[in-house]
Amino acid sequence: MEISSIIADPITVRPWQESDRPFLRTLYLHARRDAWPWLNSAEWQPEDFDAATRDEEIWVAVQNGRCLGFASVWTHDNFLHNLFVDPRYQNLGVGRLLLEQAQKTFTHTGALKCLIRNERAIAFYQRHGWHVEETGDSPDGEYYLMHYRLR
Template sequence: MLIRPYQEADRPFLRTLYLASRKAAWHWVDPDSLALEDFDQAILDEQVIVAEENGHRLGFASIFTAENFLHNLFVAPDIQGQGVGSALLHAAEQTFTSTGSLKCLVNSEKSVKFYQRHGWEIIATGDSPKGEYYLFHFVLP
């Protein structure tokens, strides 16, 4: 598996992946409120990395590097649990210059457990338009 920088040619596929992943995972959100174009706004001014294998895009992560903030990490629903998310998370962590942070929706229980398994700690909760979230921190070793 290759983790590489985003290229503009990735946009159409990653838009579809982002939409499909959110519809599959966010069962409490009205699917009609999600759109392909959401991806464009979600990665604005962020460093994006892409997981790829044999020319197939598997997932992506976007990082707001100025704040060591992992904004998005999404893997195609049909290949979750095969190490793609872990590889993207590790690559994102390598961009941090100090304590990393992310927000994860509380209702996204599978994602919450994923981050906890990888050493991230819940430090606070908050509310967003998509529901309550946990604020996670990751302290560099």
């Protein structure tokens, strides 16, 4: 499919459905590999998606019936846990739409953790009003704790 046809058709964000699971599992696996090439992904499995999103509110970006990305929010803590866009559809506004939907779920200041080495994601969040509050360590490396304040 050509990019021009992708741009012409509207992208919508909707709550996830169980029928999305197979694709989202695959997307979660491949998008993490693309975003974090410095990590050892040899043991990552598609089923990791299930554990990573358990009990979270999940939103899916869709165009012409095709899933382009997803975001998941731990609503109890206003915590954006995951936001991944299929690498083939990045830089088309998909991430922005998912982020805006996630932010609508927040009841007060939103939070997320982003690996410091993931400079592209950090720049994306900062462009959309997120601010680095502190740093921390995780098994995957140093991360920034970022906040988004409701206006």
